[in-house]
Amino acid sequence: MSELAEQTLYQKRIPIYPRSVKGRFRNLKYGILVLAYGVYFLLPWVRWERANAPDQAVLFDLPGRHFYIFGLSAEPQDIIWLGGLLVIAAMLLFFVTGIAGRVFCGYFCFQTLWTDVFILIERWIQGERPARIRLGKSPWNRDKLVKMTATYGLWLLTAFWTGLTFTLYWGDAPALIGQFFSGDAPFAAYATTLFLTGTTFVMAGLAREQVCTYMCPYARFQSAMFDKDTLIVAYDATRGEGQNGRRKLSKELKSREDRHAQGIGDCIECGYCVQVCPTGIDIRNGLQLQCISCALCVDACDAIMDQLHWPRGLVKYTSDTAKAGQPTRIIKPKTIGYGVVLCAAIAALTWSIMTSASYTATVEQIRQPLFVTLSDGRIQNTYEIKLNNKVTKKVTFKVEVDKLPSAELHLEGLKDRVTLNPQQRLRVLARVRMPPPGIGENQHHYEFVITPIEGIDAPPVREPTVFYTP
């Protein structure tokens, strides 16, 4: 076998120079790109008035342990919401993949979006695909040096702005950016920015399709959601190949009628679908793991078909069942299952956020000693009340004991009410004193009643606890 000589265990990356293409899917992808970039790059600059925190709409304040998302203020103990969000994201991915295949990869994945932008930069400086291939192969000269420096420089700038923007979500953006450039920002800000600048540059500029093919786990496990009804980008081989394969356009093979008469298919082997592919595959070889369903080959083939005035759809979105001539099922057990779980997760998260308390109050008994006898003969139990004001307003609470007659409550350092600053947490020592009840039970069940009386309008918390006597 002559191939044996070329065979190797390691493969060099073959550079891919995707050709530009115009079409409906390309336009849709540009739309999504503009939207996603707009949200990502502008969101840290959106302001939102707050009493005691930076006026930033989306702010993840790690040192302060507060996470602000517009009107919502989450705390570390609300981490379950993040869990819910991730479950929703996963289920949405499964649901969409089950129906429409790798839509996320092709349209929404940041790897795809950033690679798109980097390719735009590359094309703007170096020109269309043939020019880029020429430049890639040419020896190093002044022209190549200038163009490559400009390309890499602009990539680096984009990557840096991407990394810096990510950092801005974790601090007050206007203040942080000032500190960043004057050298006063925290080490974590520089480290994060540097790291993300590096990864963005490498992933979107150099690695590109290697990320999807070799690194990304989603690419691999999405095949588990595929079935014969899943939407895929596919080449219509029956139409393209005819009985005797595909052939380039030539004098005898110009019109469809001529070609069909000779058993030749509609594919004119222009290669446009291969040239536009960002992962460098030939869609005519069938469904491949490298395919991210970006549909640029659909746009490419449609453009050619339009020029020839032949019907579109030689490469198109279809499914295995549709290719076999049967209708594609959208509603199938898999879709229903994922859909139900998705809706349940959304409902649970919404319910959890909507009903989250504006404050929490817990009472914990100090158990050593459980009780003491006071000089006047009364018995004293001690408790620690933990109050957490979750809103950005001052809140005053009234603390009382209920169902324990003749008991006297004393709050250390306070009268019977506690005022908490916005988002303050406070532990208050509470002493309850009561004359010994004589003979009977030595445990008396009763309740602490903690009522917000100023600042917020919320129902009181009743915390059951026990009073111990000798």
Place this chain on the structure above:
Amino acid sequence: MSESTTKQQAAVQTTGHAWDGDLQEFNNPLPRWWLWSFYVTAVIAVIYWFIYPSWPVGRGWLEGFATITYQVDGKAEESRWNTRAKLLHDLTESHAAQRQREFMGKVAEADFSTISNDPDMLAFIRSVGKGLFGDNCAACHGRGGQGVVGLYPNLADDDWLWGGSLENIQNVITNGRQGFMPAFKETFDPQQLDDVAEYVLSLSGEAPDSIAVERGKALFQGFGGGCYYCHGMDGKGLPSQGAANLTDKIWTIADVDGQKTLEEKKAVVKKLIFNGVQNMRKMPTWKGRLSPTEIKVLAVYVHQLGGGQ
């Protein structure tokens, strides 16, 4: 379908071997950069050996070139990087440690009335005080300050032998105290001892009025016993002497609460009067062992345990 010519990546090679006639093995080559990233991890491991402690060598180990400074008793020490030094470093330099220092500074500057009206500062003192109390005081007074009857006073109640104000408590912790009561074995005969014990118990309602109580009262308030020198004419004690208030329900030395009948109660009180309190109630001085701020924190902590005055 025609073979793809331009893209080798899509083509699947076989290793070229064939077993049993047609059984072949695919060759899906790894990307070259994957191999390089493996080499990079190996290089990083070698760099790591130079920075951090790594290989055991004989009885020691390669210490690495990284150093770390940490504080021991306020003195800066430098050593090669190790996790123990890192812990010491974090105990004084970490964000939490700095915040604690900042708060301790506030406590040091504040006076007692400011502290006792600031719930935030009180909560901080409860946290820090718990540690200090556990390290220094709990051995005698117990984890929750409940004490041991007969030996160590209960700090979780509202009775204070040496005064229950913050200043009093601070003073006691700073300078230490020795509880003392003379023995009356030479002074009282058995009958008198019985009478005085009966009177003392009657002060807090443990014994009913009787002739014996009247006799005991005469001894207590007269020159015969002279108990009033320290405990006062009304038996309410004298904080300057550390003399107990005998009219309240709290017994710190004689375990009256632990006895059932009047006779048993009288027996423990008699024993105390007979022997006095000598060389058994020693509170050490903490001046010099704890900083003034730590003593201040402990005073507030003890004050709020059960209810200071």
